[in-house]
Amino acid sequence: MSIANWKRWKKKSSTPLTALPLPQEIIDQIIDEVAGQCYQEGNVNSFEPLRACSLVSKSFNTRARHHIFSHIDFTIDKYGRRRAARLLKILGNDSTDNSTLRNIHTLKISCNQPMSEQSFRSVGLGEVVTRPWKRGTRILNRNDYIYNLLKVLSRSPIVQFTLLGWRPFPYRLEWQDNCLMSYLLRIIANPSLRILRFSKLYWPPQKLIKNAFYSPGLRELTLCAIADISVNEGPEDDEEVPNRPIAKLERLDLIDRVPYRTLLSILRTLTSNNGVAPGTAPTFPEFSHLRILVVSTTKLGSEMDALWEIILGIAAFLEILVITHVGTQDNPWPSSACLSRLKALRYLQYNGYSTTSTLNVECLTNLLISANSPMTLESVDVNLYIQCGRPHDIASLAPSVEWEHIDYALNTGMFGNLTAITFSVRPFFLDKTLSFADVGRFSEPPDTKRIDPMPLLPRTASSPSVDLNVQLMSIFNGYQMLGHDLLWQS
Numbered sequence: 001m002s003i004a005n006w007k008r009w010k011k012k013s014s015t016p017l018t019a020l021p022l023p024q025e026i027i028d029q030i031i032d033e034v035a036g037q038c039y040q041e042g043n044v045n046s047f048e049p050l051r052a053c054s055l056v057s058k059s060f061n062t063r064a065r066h067h068i069f070s071h072i073d074f075t076i077d078k079y080g081r082r083r084a085a086r087l088l089k090i091l092g093n094d095s096t097d098n099s100t101l102r103n104i105h106t107l108k109i110s111c112n113q114p115m116s117e118q119s120f121r122s123v124g125l126g127e128v129v130t131r132p133w134k135r136g137t138r139i140l141n142r143n144d145y146i147y148n149l150l151k152v153l154s155r156s157p158i159v160q161f162t163l164l165g166w167r168p169f170p171y172r173l174e175w176q177d178n179c180l181m182s183y184l185l186r187i188i189a190n191p192s193l194r195i196l197r198f199s200k201l202y203w204p205p206q207k208l209i210k211n212a213f214y215s216p217g218l219r220e221l222t223l224c225a226i227a228d229i230s231v232n233e234g235p236e237d238d239e240e241v242p243n244r245p246i247a248k249l250e251r252l253d254l255i256d257r258v259p260y261r262t263l264l265s266i267l268r269t270l271t272s273n274n275g276v277a278p279g280t281a282p283t284f285p286e287f288s289h290l291r292i293l294v295v296s297t298t299k300l301g302s303e304m305d306a307l308w309e310i311i312l313g314i315a316a317f318l319e320i321l322v323i324t325h326v327g328t329q330d331n332p333w334p335s336s337a338c339l340s341r342l343k344a345l346r347y348l349q350y351n352g353y354s355t356t357s358t359l360n361v362e363c364l365t366n367l368l369i370s371a372n373s374p375m376t377l378e379s380v381d382v383n384l385y386i387q388c389g390r391p392h393d394i395a396s397l398a399p400s401v402e403w404e405h406i407d408y409a410l411n412t413g414m415f416g417n418l419t420a421i422t423f424s425v426r427p428f429f430l431d432k433t434l435s436f437a438d439v440g441r442f443s444e445p446p447d448t449k450r451i452d453p454m455p456l457l458p459r460t461a462s463s464p465s466v467d468l469n470v471q472l473m474s475i476f477n478g479y480q481m482l483g484h485d486l487l488w489q490s
Contacts, residue, residue, distance in 0.1 A: 027059050033039050036066040043212075044049050066103040072109045072153070076146060091152055091208070104156040107187070110164040150183035157192040165200045184208065191217045199224040206231050215247045222253040228319055229262040249294040252314075254322060258296070260306035267313065284313035294322040297332045297363060305334045315342045322349040325363040332363055339371040340414065349381040357394075359384050359402040368409035379420040380410075385475075394427040397451050397472060407457040421460065422454075423470045426436050442463035448473045 034049050047068060054064035061183050069090075074083070091101055140429065163184070188211050190197065196212055198204065199222070206229055212221055254263070270285040293314060298304060312316070325332070339345075352360035364382065388394060397403075410421065451470040453461040 071106040104161040108162040154186040160195040162197040174312040197222040218247040221249040292320040316324040331366040342371040365409040371414040375399040
């Protein structure tokens, strides 16, 4: 090789190779695949792969940001103002026409200002009430960043909104802020909203609950642990827009202490504002799309009367009814309760919690016995939780009066369409050796014990048209029995 040729070869070989950029479609597929795995993990640390992808290049960053900020879980506490300022800066610096803001579809706002048991023991009741009241006034009056953040987020096409744990300050101080309420109502009125959850709220105003039933695109509404609903609102709240269309709800959850009487009065006002003549008896609004109702029983008879009226209000369209009953063996249903009035019901699920060794099924049996005409019910799923003092305290199931009552209730001749019945008896042992980090990771033995149903339910087991299953599965958890099934609410 001559010197000239060698120099030309040297120069050519030393020229750096430029990598061809990946098409944006391939980058989007890569990021979407990583995001899908992160969503399956379901915890904060699982989003680290997405954060790493956002540092690769600008094209990776754009797509990764859309997924990272698609779910926002914001906690209002003593550090909330600082976090709100940082989040506002991130959303405000978005250079692509607020593309990050337009990709936010899940928003959860939590107010975390718990009072420890020590504060109750060290001071009197008056100080316990006034201390958080003063703290709440101080925080809410200075948190302009939080208000600005809510204002910005209210412009996002939010699909799922959760308002959780708004109990830091007693009574109704925080709800009286017009700025706060206007932003919350703006989020609720967003046409993109499909799922709305109110959990552990203390004295929420009536207009907040009422406007949820007017949300134009809402499909699922959950009210959980609502201490009470404030009905004494200002004169500006009495102004109603006539003929407002009611939300096309498909699922309604009323669980864990919901004021049914107040809720019933709110539901009746929905029809009074839609063309009903004044002076006539209030009627129940028509939820023609509502198919699923999840409720919890209560010990108060007047509340159960209101709950039964709510159930009857949607009886014409209700296909799935889920009932949770906690407490001693009793019959909470009013004397007017009649299961046959649920003409479209196809699936019934009952969750009974018992702190004693007996099965908590009287609530279920009385509801089944109340049927006085043939029904369309096709499937019954029963989950019976029993608090145990020792592991494997219940190793088998024996015939008892409770099983006899269930067997009788299922064979009254009113359930000719019934084809599937499942009983899951779940002895629950509180394992105090498990740390709080282990909550939610309880293990059910893979070899769940199947029980011969013939000794327990002889008449039902003899029916050739019914697929009857009885199983026994033990649960070990570091969480209380009455809360381990509701972890998603906290």
